[in-house]
Amino acid sequence: MKPKLELRDITKMFASDNERPLIALNDINLSINESDVVVIIGPSGCGKTTLLKIIAGLENSYKGEVILEGKSVKAPGPDRCMVSQMATLLPWRTVIQNVEFSKELLGIPKADRKKESLEYLKLVGLEQFAFSYPFELSGGMRQRAALAAALMSDPEIILLDEPFGALDAQTRKDMQEELLRLLQRTKKTALLVTHSIEEAIWLSDRIVIITARPGRVKEVVQVNLPHPRNRTSSEFIEIRKVISEMIEEEVKLTKRNHV
Numbered sequence: 507m508k509p510k511l512e513l514r515d516i517t518k519m520f521a522s523d524n525e526r527p528l529i530a531l532n533d534i535n536l537s538i539n540e541s542d543v544v545v546i547i548g549p550s551g552c553g554k555t556t557l558l559k560i561i562a563g564l565e566n567s568y569k570g571e572v573i574l575e576g577k578s579v580k581a582p583g584p585d586r587c588m589v590s591q592m593a594t595l596l597p598w599r600t601v602i603q604n605v606e607f608s609k610e611l612l613g614i615p616k617a618d619r620k621k622e623s624l625e626y627l628k629l630v631g632l633e634q635f636a637f638s639y640p641f642e643l644s645g646g647m648r649q650r651a652a653l654a655a656a657l658m659s660d661p662e663i664i665l666l667d668e669p670f671g672a673l674d675a676q677t678r679k680d681m682q683e684e685l686l687r688l689l690q691r692t693k694k695t696a697l698l699v700t701h702s703i704e705e706a707i708w709l710s711d712r713i714v715i716i717t718a719r720p721g722r723v724k725e726v727v728q729v730n731l732p733h734p735r736n737r738t739s740s741e742f743i744e745i746r747k748v749i750s751e752m753i754e755e756e757v758k759l760t761k762r763n764h765v
């Protein structure tokens with residue numbers, strides 16, 4: 507099977523205060539199949555956001571290649587969609603106007619986009635809030651609306667950068683369930699960045715562990731547990747232990763490099 511997304515030798519440097527450039531990412535290679543849910547995890551500052559931005563076409567001047575459906579992509583496009591920690595909804599538009607925005611840009615007739623937006627809002631449990639404004643929603647609801655907007659734009663791959671980082675523990679669990687259900691239902695390919703090892707194991711088919719800066723792929727862990735996963739099962743706990751140890755190793759390195 508041809509991969510949905512391929513990253514080939516991605517290296518990214520930033521200019522820094524001293525003469526030496528900061529190497530954010532070093533030779534990242536990764537390949538993601540259709541409908542896969544892949545999670546990226548690694549210490550703070552290892553280049554996770556930079557990597558998603560490169561895939562989204564929001565960073566230039568990097569080495570290597572991003573290949574989506576066999577074609578090299580270098581600029582942003584409707585085939586990729588990024589959802590960040592702070593749900594980016596347009597504050598002057600209602601929830602439904604936010605969700606239908608991508609289709610409005612494509613010139614889809616109003617009645618059609620309204621119907622489809624309502625379906626996505628129903629899918630994320632927000633149909634009663636279709637005509638509310640973002641400021642009237644809780645953090646979890648805004649994140650759900652952002653997810654509905656992302657799915658509505660029907661990207662080939664959905665990129666999620668710590669999407670639940672700002673939510674309380676219970677809302678976060680609810681949203682993980684929600685996201686998994688949506689991804690399973692829509693068969694979308696997703697690449698998600700998280701700090702939470704538990705979230706990574708609960709959601710993903712594969713976990714990519716990135717090293718302390720410069721970010722390289724340290725290890726790829728396949729998660730073969732059936733859904734819905736039990737966070738307290740011995741298999742779950744065993745994977746959690748293995749990944750925790752790998753990340754702790756990298757966090758220690760980060761600390762040492764910063765002294």
Ligand SMILES: Nc1ncnc2c1ncn2[C@@H]1O[C@H](COP(=O)(O)OP(=O)(O)O)[C@@H](O)[C@H]1O
Nearest residue numbers: 520521530549550551552553554555556557719
């Ligand atoms: N625009 C920028 N200019 C200079 N350095 C940057 C820029 N963006 C990110 N960095 C640096 O690159 C590294 C990786 O950043 P980032 O991708 O945000 O990490 P993560 O999301 O894993 O925490 C960090 O050291 C950060 O300070």
Ligand SMILES: [Mg+2]
Nearest residue numbers: 554555556667
């Ligand atoms: Mg980040």
